[in-house]
Amino acid sequence: MIFCDTARRYFALHTAHTTYQMQADDEGRLLHLYYGPRTDAAACVAAPHPDPGCWPNLLPQEWPAPGLADNHAPFFEPEFADGTIAAGLSFAGAAVRPGKYALPGMPAFWSDAPGSDTLEITLRDAAGLTVRLLYGVVEDCDLITRAAVVENTGSAPLTLRGVPSAVLDFGRKDLDLITFDGEWAAERAPHRAALRPGVQMVNSVSGIPAHFHNPSAVVCTPDATETSGSCWGALLVYSGNFRIQAELASAGVRLSLGIEPYHFCWTLAPGERFVTPEAAFSYSAAGFGPMSRNFHNAIRRHLMRGKWRDLDAPRPVLLNSWEACYFDFNEQKLVDLAAAAKEAGADLFVLDDGWFRGRNSDASSLGDWTADPAKLPGGVPQLCRRINELGLAFGIWVEPEAISPDSELFRAHPDWALQIPGRKTVEIRNQETLDFSRADVREGIWQQLTALLDSCPIRYLKWDMNRTLANVYSAALPAARQGEVYHRYVLGLYEMQEKLITRYPDLLLENCAGGGARFDCGMLYYSPQIWCSDNTDALSRLTIQHGTSFFYPPCTMGAHFSTVPNHITRRTATVQARMAAAMTGTFGFELDLSRYSAEELAELRPYVEFYRAHGALLRGGDLYRLCPPDGAGAAWAIAAPDGGEAVVFAVGAVLDGRSLPLPFVRPGRYAVCPWPGAPECPEAQCSGESLAAHGLSLPALRGDLPGYACWIQKR
8 A cells, every 4th residue: 555645645555464654844855754564654754964955865764866965875876968976866855556567678666456556756966857756555565566667757868877676774772684695596585694894795796696696685673583673675677787785884783785897888868768677575574584485475475477377386396407417318319318207207308418400519509499309310309299198298408698609600690799899809618608688699699599499398498607798888778878789688588588488478487597597587487486596405405495595485596306416516415405406496306317217216206195195285386494494404484475385404413313393383283295205193182372482303313414395284
């Protein structure tokens, strides 16, 4: 619900449990008043200093601008034709518009629920600059969204050298900052620290969010835990260079997020506009758990689109060929692998890298999306037909943004790659990056993709991106506009994926970027799942998926059961531990099942059946992080919102016979049903009161990373 009092210039956004308040002061500055538990009482801001000249640096502002006594680290940097970088933005009007706003050419949360309107507040600078602030409310998920439209209303060009999506001031209070950081094969581990004076920042200048930092962060009180304390989650709905910065200054804490200013320079001619990506916020007074569940519900209900947002509809259990054979295969080997996957209970076979002409290593052929006749003499259609005859659907891997210098495409169009004139081009993984800011380049790749997808019934597409951007220069833009290339690249990517899911609405699209380097809400607007990490080791996945779950629901996390010793960590884990990690994601296989005996394949089928029986719950239920990963194990549960049923997982050292309290259960009797091969519970029936107070009794298991799961249901 949006409350708009234009006479008082006071505005409030209400969700089910939170309130966000703003008001313009007598000087026209739009001040942030409050963001916290729902209230109808209007907050106010007292005069922060006896000298009004100091106020711009001390007042909490919704859209701070530089150069006129606000001395925080600037994010918004408008440069006027006379060289000044300054703005005095003053309130010029507000309106509530029906429906939640959309952003042209960019992803954004959507809502068709009653009351999902847009608050638009207009700020103006006398020199010819207008900023329209857009606020959206997703009431059922306690989500507040923000974006901005910056317009040149003057008579001369205006250059943006930095523009945030949102700024949120917290005032003077002790707060912690949690960011989600890592590297290849170890993405999105939470890192928490008290905010100290100055700027703390995470960002990406890689052209993609990259493995190192996720475009999300949590600001919280020092006492915040999984179940108590105040926390404010913030994420950017964007898949390119980003910055999230928190600054502790004399006025308190200021959180800003938006496109990374490095190599960003966007000139607006008179009358032109720039639209920022969307930022989304959720507040919880009861710790990180409710905050995460707010984001999970918002992503599942109000970001994902199309056929695959129906969480009751089964998603296919797949086998991906990569760790089974890498580049070394022929058609019969793939068919044998698919036949074994069918025996294990899979629904879909995915042919990963190595299927196109001359691709026997990562040294060549990206951009030439036609089958290698030496491996697939009948092409992709013949392989697809043989897979279908086994009773499996067929999927395939592509890397449309990449080009190998040793490829027919590069020899025909060397100028299609990003490259700086006069400099040696940096190759990463023996490949360069296509200039997706150019419509002609996108069209050339689009023609190849549609030819492939139209050639046979391909039901799944894995879209990979195995390097960061470098040599960022577009041959299609003049020197003065090279600062637009990074953002135009992302817009081109979004356009391609929008065309893809529009033309092929039943296609299951999974995004990937060298593992989890582009795991963000921008990509989830187009694909319902993203490969979480190239590291499929069960123990590693506990930490990776735990950190990812602070914002992203398990149903979005690509997760596969793989071989042991693991190909990256060389660790060994039990079947049960590997199944637990994979089922808390999209669930599939990534190993050579053709080496399994009939008996070994039969041992896998009950786990697939368990996943199918409880798949709707695992995709759409509420996640509870019961014992966070500590390097030796973890426990978690996915429960129905009404507490009527849940699947409880435990892996590693937590399986020591302890009792695990379950906070989501309700009064009444619950049946406890262990999954395949697990020891029977001491009590097959438990009261909800006992499960909440004393806990579920876990078995004491030993071995190389044991695993356990059970389904509990209220009778």
